[in-house]
Each structure stands twice: as structure tokens, then as C-alpha cells.
Amino acid sequence: MRLLLTGGGTGGHIYPGLTLLQYMKRTVGAVDVLYVGSERGLEREIVQRAGIPFVAIPAAGLKRELSISGLRTAWTAWRGFREAKRILKDFRPDVVVGTGGYVTLPVVFAAASRRIPSVVWEGNARPGLTNQLCARKAYGVAVCFEESVQWFRRANKVVVTGNPRASEVLDADPKTLRHARALYQLQDGKKLIVCFAGSRGAETVNDVFAQLIPRFSEKSDWQLLYVTGDKHFEHVRQMLPARLPENVRLVPFIHDMPALLPHAGLLVCRAGSSTLAEICALGLASIIIPSPYVTANHQEENARRLVERGAAMMIREAELTPDALWKAMHEVLETGRGDALRRAARTLATPNAVQSLCDLVLEAKAQNSRR
Structure with a gap:
């Protein structure tokens, strides 16, 4: 063919x-x-x-x-x-x-x-x-x-x-999962937060996380893998202290996302269609920050489909602050909210x-x- x-x-x-x-x-x-x-x-x-x-x-x-x-x-x-x-x-x-x-x-x-x-x-x-x-x-x-x-x-x-990405993340083989765990230095017994704001990253989300990252030293049982986007990596790195908390890792891009996501306890992300499909396929807990810079605000429409069914939390970028995001992450990881989000997300899988x-x-x- x-x-x-x-x-x-x-x-x-x-x-x-x-x-x-x-x-x-x-x-x-x-x-x-x-x-x-x-x-x-x-x-x-x-x-x-x-x-x-x-x-x-x-x-x-x-x-x-x-x-x-x-x-x-x-x-x-x-x-x-x-x-x-x-x-x-x-x-x-x-x-x-x-x-x-x-x-x-x-x-x-x-x-x-x-x-x-x-x-x-x-x-x-x-x-x-x-x-x-x-x-x-x-x-x-x-x-x-x-x-x-x-x-x-x-x-x-x-x-x-x-x-189609919903199918791919379910087919990740054990070898690639182990490789991702080693590559990104994921630690046993810690709740992994994966954050990315789309292929190119997003300035507002990066600025908020730059303010949040020092707080991770207070949460020894959390681990953050933060994906800045290629073009924002140096800017974000310059905003942070020279020595990051031990439970924080900063990377510019992830090429093997299907191998990484099954390890996540929480996903903080945009509302692109592929990302939402991955959330539902794997039953991931998520906090979605829709991009307001897209045609007809379609990312918020995408996100609303999950939010209205109890399958995700949403923070609009206009309402995004370090305190609001930290509170939402705490709710997902430290209460029963995360389990409820995971169960609801799986019901929307394709x-x-x-x-x-x-x-x-x-x-x-x-x-x-x-x-």
C-alpha cells in the first residue's frame, strides 16, 4: 500500500x-x-x-x-x-x-x-x-x-x-516503560507530576511553574518532571535557582511520551486532542490549562468535555496563579479527588x-x- x-x-x-x-x-x-x-x-x-x-x-x-x-x-x-x-x-x-x-x-x-x-x-x-x-x-x-x-x-x-494516540499509549511495551523510568530518573515511592504545555511550551504556564518549583522541597513524596518546550528551556532555567530541589527535573521536550505517561500520578497540561485521549486511555488524573491562543478557543471546548464528566480539573490561564495551581495539585494528590478523576477518565477512553x-x-x- x-x-x-x-x-x-x-x-x-x-x-x-x-x-x-x-x-x-x-x-x-x-x-x-x-x-x-x-x-x-x-x-x-x-x-x-x-x-x-x-x-x-x-x-x-x-x-x-x-x-x-x-x-x-x-x-x-x-x-x-x-x-x-x-x-x-x-x-x-x-x-x-x-x-x-x-x-x-x-x-x-x-x-x-x-x-x-x-x-x-x-x-x-x-x-x-x-x-x-x-x-x-x-x-x-x-x-x-x-x-x-x-x-x-x-x-x-x-x-x-x-x-489514535489513545491506542498507542496502551500498547507501550515493558522495555520502553523501564527505559523511560531510568532516563527520567523516576523515583520509587514518589507521586510523579508530569507537566507540559504543548509541543512548544507556553510562557504563562512556565512563569507560574518557575515560582512553584522551589516549593517542591517541602514535598519529599512528590516528584516533578517539567517539560518547558524547546524554545522556553533556557528562559525557564534562568528564572530558577542554580540548584533545583532534588525531586524536580527540567527537560526541554519529551519524544517518548507514551512510555512516560503510564508512570504519572498527575498530569498538568494543555487541552490538545492527543493529550486528552492519552488521559482517558490511561485513566490519568489531570489538571488542564487550555491554551487561550487557539482558533475559536477550541481547547477549552475540548477540556470542558472531560470536566463536565468529572474526568479532569480545569484552570483557565486567566485564573492561573502559583497558589491556585498548588492547591489543585494538593487536592488531586493528597485527597480522594485523584482516584475519582481517574475512574471518570477511563469511561471516556477510545x-x-x-x-x-x-x-x-x-x-x-x-x-x-x-x-
Whole structure:
């Protein structure tokens, strides 16, 4: 099978496609793959690190208003479309799978122009404009939330699959779990708090944690693994004392999150779709701080689905203070609240998500073969 993957910008648009690919290699057999991304996102580094062929095309977010900036992005998208058509002609995929981000639009539209079926995967409760437009050209759309179906009324087919990352974290083998425990120096008998604010980190969350970290010296039975994001690591390190509390570890990025998360007693995080899927699959206690800097505030909508079902706590960034976060962490780790969150999270899990998405992709391929 020949599969072309596209999607980018953040890890939430990249990792689900890679999870799908690994599953298909195990279950379908030989898969020739090409990943098409942009130069500006994280996809080149992540995809090439996984040993997958990668090519970049021009991509930019479409704007709804008519302006000079809007014309520039439209021109960039047109250039990406032309380049994508050339790539599709050369690679000749059976199916294109787009997982969101600006680069998905020119690739899916180019696939439609060449009569190559595509599947669009949407991770958020409220989809962005890119995937709504792509859905009209796709064979099918896979979504993570029942609430998302209403946004794709003009799609040919919509299937609620869940997030492939939910399946991946459940399949982490014991060897990788042991490796993560050693790599991140996790200590027996301590309650592990893993904190990260998305692929790139977040300045406000980092500033709050910089104020909190000295307090961890008071909690010898807690352990913090704090992921700053690559571009914020030096800034955060400079705000902290030269000698960190013994139970605090600072790292810029985690490449093997599925191997780390099963060790966590508490996750403090953003509300990206993949992260929430991992929370539910593993039954993790979590404090979610939705990013307010995303389109249509979709992260808060994502988080609300868990909060309303008692499966997570939420602190909006505007209300985030060191005291508020410390109090919430204490509630989760030192009372019965954590166990209640874990039980509720498991009820929202979609453990067969990657299989469901794979089935839709194979269905699209079969339809193409019948032409």
C-alpha cells in the first residue's frame, strides 16, 4: 500500500498520523509512505526523527477577510497546491490522510484534483476552517468527539473514531516503560507530576511553574518532571535557582511520551486532542490549562468535555496563579479527588481508535480500486 500523510504545525497534528502508520505496518503489511509537511512547523524534525521520508511545500493559514495579508496566504496556498499535485503525480499514493494544520489544505485539494481519495482526521471538538474545507473533498472524515459531527454536514461520510494516540499509549511495551523510568530518573515511592504545555511550551504556564518549583522541597513524596518546550528551556532555567530541589527535573521536550505517561500520578497540561485521549486511555488524573491562543478557543471546548464528566480539573490561564495551581495539585494528590478523576477518565477512553481510523483508510483505498 502507498500512503501519503500530511499535517503539521504542532505535535497534535503530527503524532496521530505516525501512530496510524505504525499500526498499518503491523496489520496491513508493507506500507510505502511519504509525509508532506511545511517548513515552519514541528513536522520535519519529528517525522525525520521517526525515519520517514519527508518533503515540504508552501503552506499558510487562510484568512476569511479580503486584505493584503489574506491575498498573500491565498497565493502561498496556491503554490502549495501546485507543488502537492506534482508530488502526488510522482508518488502515486492509494490514499492521502490529512491530520490538520495549514499544510493539509493544499494536499487534500490536490488529491481531489487527481481523483485520489483522502481521509481527514479532526482531533478537536470544534474543527478549524482548514479541515472543514478539506472535508468537502475527502472520502471520509474521522472525528474524536460526537459533538464534532455537526461541523461536517457537507462531508461525504463522518465516523467517530477517537484519537489514535489513545491506542498507542496502551500498547507501550515493558522495555520502553523501564527505559523511560531510568532516563527520567523516576523515583520509587514518589507521586510523579508530569507537566507540559504543548509541543512548544507556553510562557504563562512556565512563569507560574518557575515560582512553584522551589516549593517542591517541602514535598519529599512528590516528584516533578517539567517539560518547558524547546524554545522556553533556557528562559525557564534562568528564572530558577542554580540548584533545583532534588525531586524536580527540567527537560526541554519529551519524544517518548507514551512510555512516560503510564508512570504519572498527575498530569498538568494543555487541552490538545492527543493529550486528552492519552488521559482517558490511561485513566490519568489531570489538571488542564487550555491554551487561550487557539482558533475559536477550541481547547477549552475540548477540556470542558472531560470536566463536565468529572474526568479532569480545569484552570483557565486567566485564573492561573502559583497558589491556585498548588492547591489543585494538593487536592488531586493528597485527597480522594485523584482516584475519582481517574475512574471518570477511563469511561471516556477510545482504545480502538487507531483500528477505526485504519478501517476508514482501507475503505477509501478499496473505493479507489473499484474505479
